[in-house]
Amino acid sequence: MxxxxxxxxxxxxxxxxxxxxxxxxxxxxxxxxxxxxxxxxxxxxxxxxxxxxxxxxxxxxxxxxxxxxxxxxxxxxxxxxxxxxxxxxxxxxxxxxxxxxxxxxxxxxxxxxxxxxxxxxxxxxxxxxxxxxxxxxxxxxxxxxxxxxxxxxxESGINVESVKKLGKRERSDKKIVIAEDSPLLRKLLHDTLNEAGYMNLEFFENGKDALEYLEGLVKVTSDIAEHVQMLVTDIEMPQMDGHHLTRKVKENPNLTKLPVLIFSSLITDDLRHKGDQVGAEDQISKPEIAELVLKIDKFIL
Missing domain, CATH: 2.40.50.180 (CheA-289, Domain 4)
Known part of the structure; x- marks a missing residue:
């Protein structure tokens, strides 16, 4: 094995x-x-x-x-x-x-x-x-x-202090959709991203719910960037995993421009190719929350 x-x-x-x-x-x-x-x-x-x-x-x-x-x-x-x-x-x-x-x-x-x-x-x-x-x-x-x-x-979990060191910036108007099934991690992501200055967050507990939300937005207007500037997703989630969610987003002509960051404990050298294949803009291994904030900055600030 x-x-x-x-x-x-x-x-x-x-x-x-x-x-x-x-x-x-x-x-x-x-x-x-x-x-x-x-x-x-x-x-x-x-x-x-x-x-x-x-x-x-x-x-x-x-x-x-x-x-x-x-x-x-x-x-x-x-x-x-x-x-x-x-x-x-x-x-x-x-x-x-x-x-x-x-x-x-x-x-x-x-x-x-x-x-x-x-x-x-x-x-x-x-x-x-x-x-x-x-x-x-x-x-x-x-x-x-x-x-x-x-x-x-x-100590092996998400470290809020590492985000505090980055300092607060004016990030609050940018909207981020986050798919994460763990209630513990949803709270940690909420608190740490708020600490970094990202206040406009929409959480979903699986990829299926996040995709339905995004698809609903582009029925109103074809420009997803008017509503959401970033999708952050875990990989392991009931109903729909993060790789499948990313693939669905990238296959939808109205969603394909939405930057997708995969934030998962499964990001290893052996598995990085899976995220690349489905079109993710970048992949960050948990629990590197400070690195996640910096990647979000790179794509939407």
């Missing part, structure tokens, strides 16, 4: 592949793109006073990586762990981390529109679930791995 470049050859198809894994009796999913490899557990070195969800560290190919106990993260009882348990070695937000799970079962290829957003009623504000995939007689829960890591190490 070391090379995923060929998995979804065409960009913007609104599909993804997920690795299904188990913790206890529950089934969860992680985007294949985040997975570097799956290995058998190796010797863990305990770290005193580490976060309770961190088992310790391992050395893998000369690199020292933290091991996160997913049973503790999810508050689940697991059976006595056995020979089926696995380490999922993942990479996102420019960092590598190992997730300790009870079993890795299979890979599914699905469309983002098959993933339902979990209801606030049953997930609560502290949930790590960002999507529910219904398959025959079972459900697979898609987890917010970025949030799991930020909960352990808040």
């Amino acid at each position: 070391s090379n995923h470049k060929g998995i979804l050859l065409e960009s913007g198809t609104n599909e993804l592949e997920i690795v299904e894994f188990q913790v206890g009796t529950n089934k969860f999913g992680i985007n294949v793109i985040k997975v570097k490899e799956i290995i058998q557990p190796i010797t863990v070195t305990y770290i005193p006073h580490a976060h309770p969800n961190v088992e310790g560290i391992v050395q893998l190919r000369g690199e020292v990586l933290p091991v996160v106990d997913m049973a503790k993260v999810l508050g689940l009882q697991t059976n006595t762990r056995d020979e089926q348990e696995k380490y999922i070695v993942a990479e996102f937000n420019k960092q590598r981390v190992v997730f300790h799970v009870d079993n890795v079962t299979q890979i599914h290829r699905i469309s983002w529109n098959q993933i339902e957003k979990p209801s606030d009623i049953y997930q609560g504000s502290s949930s790590h679930v960002i999507g529910v995939i219904k398959r025959e007689d079972e459900m697979i829960l898609l987890l917010d791995f970025e949030r799991i890591i930020v909960d352990i190490n808040p």
Whole structure:
């Protein structure tokens, strides 16, 4: 599983592949793109006073990586762990981390529109679930791995101070549409972009809603620049992902001039070509919020 470049050859198809894994009796999913490899557990070195969800560290190919106990993260009882348990070695937000799970079962290829957003009623504000995939007689829960890591190490998240250093400028009349499914990140983006002087923001929790909004605007007038000056989008979102959204915008003659910035934890050298293929003006890796502000400045000031 070391090379995923060929998995979804065409960009913007609104599909993804997920690795299904188990913790206890529950089934969860992680985007294949985040997975570097799956290995058998190796010797863990305990770290005193580490976060309770961190088992310790391992050395893998000369690199020292933290091991996160997913049973503790999810508050689940697991059976006595056995020979089926696995380490999922993942990479996102420019960092590598190992997730300790009870079993890795299979890979599914699905469309983002098959993933339902979990209801606030049953997930609560502290949930790590960002999507529910219904398959025959079972459900697979898609987890917010970025949030799991930020909960352990808040320093790895978006840094508002880095934006304050840029200073406020007169940016408030420029309108930015933002597609981001994480409530936590929507608030952080709202606060940090306001701090930078961008006050005119329109948020959507998936690409489908953002696209419908933009398409509605160009029915009134063909010049999208009169209404919106920038689209910022995440990649992983239920209903419609950011690559598909970007592709749809660039294929629409009335929207094609709208600059699109992809702001995602999945921006790596291996995956940058996907954003290029769908026509994004630029791509910034989370959590580099200061860089995002500078890129917005470049395109719309």
